[in-house]
Amino acid sequence: MPATVTRHEPTDAARQISETLELLREHVPLKRRVVHCGERLFRAGDSFTTLYVLNTGFIKLVNSADDGREQVVGLYFKGDWLGFDGIAQGRHGCDAVACDTGEAWSFRYEDLLSAFARERRLMGLFHAAMSREIRRDRDSMLAMATLPADARVADFLRYWADTLAERGLRNDLITLRLTRAEIGNYLGMTLESVSRALSRLSRQALIRFPEKGRRDIEIPELGALRGFVAHCVAAEPAMVH
Amino acid sequence: MPATVTRHEPTDAARQISETLELLREHVPLKRRVVHCGERLFRAGDSFTTLYVLNTGFIKLVNSADDGREQVVGLYFKGDWLGFDGIAQGRHGCDAVACDTGEAWSFRYEDLLSAFARERRLMGLFHAAMSREIRRDRDSMLAMATLPADARVADFLRYWADTLAERGLRNDLITLRLTRAEIGNYLGMTLESVSRALSRLSRQALIRFPEKGRRDIEIPELGALRGFVAHCVAAEPAMVH
DNA sequence: CGCCCCGTTGATCCTGTTCAACGGTCGTGG
DNA sequence: CCACGACCGTTGAACAGGATCAACGGGGCG
Numbered sequence: 001m002p003a004t005v006t007r008h009e010p011t012d013a014a015r016q017i018s019e020t021l022e023l024l025r026e027h028v029p030l031k032r033r034v035v036h037c038g039e040r041l042f043r044a045g046d047s048f049t050t051l052y053v054l055n056t057g058f059i060k061l062v063n064s065a066d067d068g069r070e071q072v073v074g075l076y077f078k079g080d081w082l083g084f085d086g087i088a089q090g091r092h093g094c095d096a097v098a099c100d101t102g103e104a105w106s107f108r109y110e111d112l113l114s115a116f117a118r119e120r121r122l123m124g125l126f127h128a129a130m131s132r133e134i135r136r137d138r139d140s141m142l143a144m145a146t147l148p149a150d151a152r153v154a155d156f157l158r159y160w161a162d163t164l165a166e167r168g169l170r171n172d173l174i175t176l177r178l179t180r181a182e183i184g185n186y187l188g189m190t191l192e193s194v195s196r197a198l199s200r201l202s203r204q205a206l207i208r209f210p211e212k213g214r215r216d217i218e219i220p221e222l223g224a225l226r227g228f229v230a231h232c233v234a235a236e237p238a239m240v241h
Numbered sequence: 242m243p244a245t246v247t248r249h250e251p252t253d254a255a256r257q258i259s260e261t262l263e264l265l266r267e268h269v270p271l272k273r274r275v276v277h278c279g280e281r282l283f284r285a286g287d288s289f290t291t292l293y294v295l296n297t298g299f300i301k302l303v304n305s306a307d308d309g310r311e312q313v314v315g316l317y318f319k320g321d322w323l324g325f326d327g328i329a330q331g332r333h334g335c336d337a338v339a340c341d342t343g344e345a346w347s348f349r350y351e352d353l354l355s356a357f358a359r360e361r362r363l364m365g366l367f368h369a370a371m372s373r374e375i376r377r378d379r380d381s382m383l384a385m386a387t388l389p390a391d392a393r394v395a396d397f398l399r400y401w402a403d404t405l406a407e408r409g410l411r412n413d414l415i416t417l418r419l420t421r422a423e424i425g426n427y428l429g430m431t432l433e434s435v436s437r438a439l440s441r442l443s444r445q446a447l448i449r450f451p452e453k454g455r456r457d458i459e460i461p462e463l464g465a466l467r468g469f470v471a472h473c474v475a476a477e478p479a480m481v482h
Numbered sequence: 483c484g485c486c487c488c489g490t491t492g493a494t495c496c497t498g499t500t501c502a503a504c505g506g507t508c509g510t511g512g
Numbered sequence: 513c514c515a516c517g518a519c520c521g522t523t524g525a526a527c528a529g530g531a532t533c534a535a536c537g538g539g540g541c542g
Contacts, residue, residue, distance in 0.1 A: 012330075016329075064383075065383060068474065070387075073379045087369055088376060124354070127328050127371075130325070131328035134325050134374055134378065137382065141378065142305075142311075142312045144382065145312045149530065180490095187386075192489095192532080195491080199491085214489065215489095229308070230307075233310055389498090390498065433498085436523080437522085456521095
């Protein structure tokens with residue numbers, strides 16, 4: 001039995017995604033928009049009229065408080081919806097910043113609602129997507145609240161690999177499109193801690209850096225990463241040379 | 242002019258809630274269920290068929306990982322929906338534990354979908370509720386990632402007070418139905434830290450303990466709490482060269 | 483080249499954890 | 513009735529994990 005397989009049947013989410021894209025193309029007027037690295041698809045405060053589905057590229061969601069604190073609260077890949085958090089208040093709650101050139105499809109919320117009346121299956125998929133988002137956020141919280149720094153980084157890589165696998169992509173080589181600072185911000189720690197954690201993980205051969213730039217990360221054995229997280233929880237010590 | 246008014250027009254969410262309850266009663270078959278303190282409305286892993294709206298009482302949502310870590314990821318009051326995170330996978334993702342005797346209304350998800358077809362307004366409100374949930378989770382993440390312990394506790398009280406205000410209840414006296422351990426778990430810190438933080442806040446007269454048990458918390462001036470959080474944040478930047 | 487940004491690593495410091503002790507309240511049973 | 517134990521909350525002292533401060537190397541680009 002291969003060990004690098006996700007425990008949440010990976011085909012499931014993938015099928016939901018492709019079915020969603022298909023139904024959307026068929027039933028809802030669509031606009032395409034190309035975003036380049038650093039550009040934002042929408043910003044916090046923008047009035048909410050449309051939702052987006054990412055077709056290609058990679059986007060981070062940044063939440064910010066009135067007092068200037070800000071945090072990366074989500075990372076989005078092909079097939080992910082963006083903009084859910086604007087529905088309630090009629091304006092977007094976060095900035096959606098492209099980390100890469102990519103293409104997003106936009107759908108007017110009104111059009112979506114009309115489509116749901118005609119195509120109930122699409123409505124179900126829409127709800128499922130929001131539901132998955134909620135689930136993910138809660139797993140993030142759990143990680144932030146309960147894992148020590150190293151395990152948090154390991155779990156982050158595990159999550160990223162699982163996400164790739166869900167989409168049928170190779171998940172043994174991750175190309176981070178985030179700086180250490182961004183990762184740290186996402187995980188609730190400093191960039192130095194991220195750097196040290198990655199160094200320690202690589203020292204333990206749980207990951208490898210094929211490139212000098214250390215932006216790409218190889219995961220020889222995903223199960224080992226998972227094990228590391230569990231191990232950190234079970235008993236603190238060990239670890240270290 | 243009362244000064245303890247929330248900055249997010251409190252009437253808005255309140256109106257959404259009462260309108261939702263009304264439409265639900267009219268259009269969707271409902272079952273009532275009474276839960277007592279400590280009982281759970283549903284548990285992680287239960288197959289998902291129904292969603293709940295809390296009519297009275299107070300419920301905490303507990304997320305747990307395979308390895309035993311668990312965290313309170315949400316707190317729910319009258320009018321709040323419960324169970325969204327089960328839609329995607331067909332099973333609930335968290336335990337919903339009553340902290341108090343209360344009554345929840347349950348609606349079969351299938352029935353809701355049918356009602357949406359007839360009553361689009363209800364569908365919109367449903368989406369808004371999910372959207373608000375996402376928003377909430379993100380604000381929690383932001384707080385956990387960016388605030389020091391004392392500010393986190395202060396912000397937690399601020400949030401609770403705002404929630405009460407949104408529902409038209411008095412918000413200058415909070416009756417916590419959670420132990421220090423539960424609060425700490427929710428905020429990602431230990432019970433001792435929570436206790437110390439509360440003691441310090443009371444020493445600064447930002448809160449008061451009217452009762453010996455220290456379970457009730459009086460907030461003389463909500464704005465001051467908000468200010469404290471902002472102040473904790475502002476304490477560091479500036480610094481240039 | 484000079485500058486900026488990115489990543490790493492070391493040294494030091496501090497916040498929050500851990501460990502421990504103590505008081506109060508409640509419910510149960512001798 | 514009171515003794516007992518199970519919780520809950522508070523506080524102190526010691527400790528440690530991660531933050532902060534600082535220095536350095538490398539790459540891309542005006």
